[in-house]
Every structure is written in structure tokens, then in C-alpha cells.
Amino acid sequence: MNNTLETMVTNWQPIAPLVAVPYTETEYQERVALLNDLIDEVGENEDHPLASLLDIVGIAVSNYEQAHYPIPTSTPQDVLAYLMAEHQLKQSDLPEIGSQGVVSEILRGKRQLNVRQIRALAQRFCVTADVFL
Template sequence: MQIKPIKTEQDYQQALKRLEEIFDAKTDTKDGDELEILGILIENYEEEHFPIDSPDPIAAIEFRMDQMGMDQQDLTRIIGSKSRTSDLLNRKRPLSIRQIRLLHKELHIPADVLLKVY
């Protein structure tokens, strides 16, 4: 395949097909170099045409709680109030700066995700 920019869906599909053909190419070979360049071109096209938005803060909190095996009571221990925890999870009240700091520290959720408006 001749290396060229990926500008259309057809170009993208052709690049994916070629990538699949040379996927196991060894490093420092002609196919290995092509594989590396195609990977970069495909990644750039996908970032532009198929962007992935970060989750809303509540979804991120719920996901992280699930990963850590936590329930609402565990979250209440971090936030400090059962009613605020309930309001937060039901999206009735926005996160405060204090809560963002606590959740960032305890659940290791990036602050920029917690600051996003929902």
C-alpha cells in the first residue's frame, strides 16, 4: 500500500484492511515501518472523526465505585452526609469544590472529569 493521508471513510477502511494484513510485521522492516505509520494515521483519523467524550462526573463516580466494590454508604463516608450523597447520585445537587477534592483523593478520579457540568 502506498502511504497517504486518510481523508475519507474509504481511505480509512483501506488503511484498516492493510493494517490487518501487516499486523504481525517485525520492527525495523519495510512492513514494520508501514505498520507504525499506518497506526499513527488511523489514530489521527479516529480522534478527529470518532472522538470519545469524557463521562459526566456522576457516571465516573458510579463507575469507580463499582470498580472498587463500594456502595452508597461507602460514598457517604467520603462525602459526609447521607442526604448529600443521595442528592449527588440523583443529580439534584452539583458537586462542591470540597467534594471534588475528596472524591479526587479517595477515588482517584481526575479532577477535570469531576469539574465537568452535568
């Protein structure tokens, strides 16, 4: 065994539990707590001695979340309804889509958004048009 591996074997045991891939909810919560501590310590300082550890723990947390907490798919109607609620808008507040009746039909799924409407909504809400597709 070379010197590098010997050093790693000696020093790895205290560190391994902190950076091991989380497989359970408890391990995930421990990594999230560590990640939060690292963010508080490292901040935006890419030259901080723990910056690479922050990256490693962040990747482990992200991978766990992608596997266990998938983002549900939404319909364009769901997205529009959400944005309207967030901005406290009524159906009549969206003339760029059409009349209140047209907006109502879109929200009920009886009518689909067209390209012009999607572009207008994306611009109004400062989002990518992809959220409506």
C-alpha cells in the first residue's frame, strides 16, 4: 500500500460517516444538517478548505432527493392556476390569454394554451415557456 492510501485509511474512519451516501431518511437528515452547517461556514468562498466537502455532501443530498422526492409533473393548467394564486390574479386579470371565459376553459382543461398565449404568460410571469408545455 502506498503512502497516500495509508494516510487515507488512517484518516477515513472519522470522516466516512459524515460523507457516506445516505440510504435512509435518518442518514439523509444527518447529511442535510451537515450541509447546512457547511453552507454557514463556507458560504460563497470557493477557496475555503471545506468547499470541496460542501460540494460532495451537496451532491449526496441532491441524489437522495431526486430518488426519494421526485418533483411531480404538472399540467399547464396547474402551472397557470398556481401562478394566478401566487400573484393574486383573477381570470379577468389575464387579457393576454383572452376573455375570462377563455381563461376559465383553459383552467378546466377544456381548451389548451396556444403558442401566443404561452409566450405572453412566460413574459408576464418571468418564467420559461417550458413550464406551460
